[in-house]
Amino acid sequence: MTNPIHNSIARVLEQISGACEQAERSPEDVRLMMVTKTVEAARIREALASGQTLIGENKVQEINAKYDALADVAHDTHLIGHLQTNKIKDVIAQVSCIQSLDRVKLAHKLEQRLEFEDRTIDVLVQVNTSGEASKFGVAPEDTLALIEETLHCERIRIRGLMTIGANTTDESRIRACFRSLREIQAQARDRFADRAQFDELSMGMSGDMALAIAEGSTLVRVGSAIFGAR
Numbered sequence: 001m002t003n004p005i006h007n008s009i010a011r012v013l014e015q016i017s018g019a020c021e022q023a024e025r026s027p028e029d030v031r032l033m034m035v036t037k038t039v040e041a042a043r044i045r046e047a048l049a050s051g052q053t054l055i056g057e058n059k060v061q062e063i064n065a066k067y068d069a070l071a072d073v074a075h076d077t078h079l080i081g082h083l084q085t086n087k088i089k090d091v092i093a094q095v096s097c098i099q100s101l102d103r104v105k106l107a108h109k110l111e112q113r114l115e116f117e118d119r120t121i122d123v124l125v126q127v128n129t130s131g132e133a134s135k136f137g138v139a140p141e142d143t144l145a146l147i148e149e150t151l152h153c154e155r156i157r158i159r160g161l162m163t164i165g166a167n168t169t170d171e172s173r174i175r176a177c178f179r180s181l182r183e184i185q186a187q188a189r190d191r192f193a194d195r196a197q198f199d200e201l202s203m204g205m206s207g208d209m210a211l212a213i214a215e216g217s218t219l220v221r222v223g224s225a226i227f228g229a230r
């Protein structure tokens with residue numbers, strides 16, 4: 001008998017390669033992040049035993065709580081949820097990327113702390129492409145200004161952009177969010193060509209990963225399709 005989590009991961013990987021085929025893209029260009037929020041460390045260990053190494057958590061406290069229990073397993077953790085400036089010091093040693101950079105004040109406070117610790121970190125700029133009030137993220141029209149400001153922070157390396165698709169069953173509206181992120185990427189590449197690549201487009205979750213892949217996602221963040229409903 002194979003492990004149910006491993007079966008789910010295999011199914012998700014098949015979905016990813018199917019979507020890549022549809023979009024005439026190479027499956028190697030789309031990475032899987034396993035979103036482990038609310039999942040206990042023992043099950044995360046099982047998931048990591050499949051060979052997948054990238055996990056995403058949306059709360060600093062949860063990252064801290066599971067850190068020791070996962071310390072002996074090779075993996076990478078990204079923060080994919082809102083970051084309050086007073087939590088920066090608690091999280092930066094435990095993640096390799098913060099996918100939720102969404103305001104200038106956060107960039108400045110992050111830079112300050114990184115200077116103090118004499119290190120650097122990768123970030124994605126989170127854009128609120130759906131305009132939903134419940135979602136964090138910089139407004140599309142303010143994104144280039146935030147990037148400009150962040151590029152002055154020498155210890156922060158902008159790797160690309162992140163978004164969450166609209167919360168609707170209307171596929172065209174979800175797709176429009178992902179297309180909007182790709183358009184902002186093109187503008188950023190144009191404007192800041194000599195300063196960063198913006199290669200990563202983190203978009204797509206359990207319910208909408210195929211749409212995101214069709215619009216150029218390089219990283220899908222999948223929780224419930226692997227671990228079940230939360």
Ligand SMILES: *Cc1c(COP(=O)(O)O)cnc(C)c1O
Nearest residue numbers: 035058080205206221222223224
């Ligand atoms: C929870 C979460 C996901 C995963 O959502 P699923 O629908 O469970 O796949 C992806 N991205 C972010 C930012 C999340 O908070």
